[in-house]
Amino acid sequence: MRVLRGRAASIEADRRVIRELLEAAGEERDPGVRVWTPHRQLAFGRRDTNEAGYEKARRVAEGRGFPALSRNVGGRAVAYTGRTLAFAHAIPIDDPRTGLGERYDGATARVKRALADCAVAVERGEPPNSFCPGAHSLSSDGKVVGIAQRITSRAALVSGIVVVTDREEIAGVLSPVYDALSIPFDPVSVGSVAQAGGPDDPERVARAIEGELVGDDRIEVERIDG
DSSP: OEEEEEEOSSHHHHHHHHHHHHHHHHHSOOOEEEEEOOOSEEEEOTTGGGSTTHHHHHHHHHHTTOOEEEOSSSSSOEEEOSSOEEEEEEEEOSOTTSOHHHHHHHHHHHHHHHHHHTTOOOEEOOOTTOSSOOSSEEESSSEEEEEEEEEOSSEEEEEEEEOOSOHHHHHHHHHHHHHHHTOOOOGGGBOOTTTTTSOSOHHHHHHHHHHHHHTTOOOEEEEEEO
8 A cells, every 4th residue: 555645845746646646546556545734725626616706715715825726526615724634545446336435434434433543533424504515524513524535437536634723714714715605604613623622733633544544554655745
């Protein structure tokens, strides 16, 4: 199992790392895991880019110091402060029509166990009017984790966001962004690992999640130093 650690020099370089991770899973049948803290940014979903208020939302995000970009995975806008975690698990597959639910269930269970190891009890589901609303979320006094999935003909990328700390800052930028997009959003719905009684150290949480995603596989660690 390839395990990538670290952050690339730029947002685009970081995105290339994930594209290459997915390609290696599909072409070389080489699974991989990455858990890291992306650069500060606000990532819009594909649906957001079609909203009438999208350009205003971009200006709002960038005016608050969050570089704006669009992403291929996931639904609505999410914010990363530089201490917010992302995870990606690239899995070789043989049939893109099967296994979707099993992969979601597996990732949800693994992240839930990892957070339990960090003294945080989360449950499936999310409060009303959460950021990036979806069926595959984990909450503890607010939404803490969101999970998405991208599928190609030969590989699946199960990925997600974990709010470790900075919930007030995340809520503070998402509130006007969602307002510009005319999407209901309740700032109180944002939770965090720290608020739920866990550590505010992203590295500690990252290694716990990485361990669960890797399982018993033998790992080959590759450093990404930007």
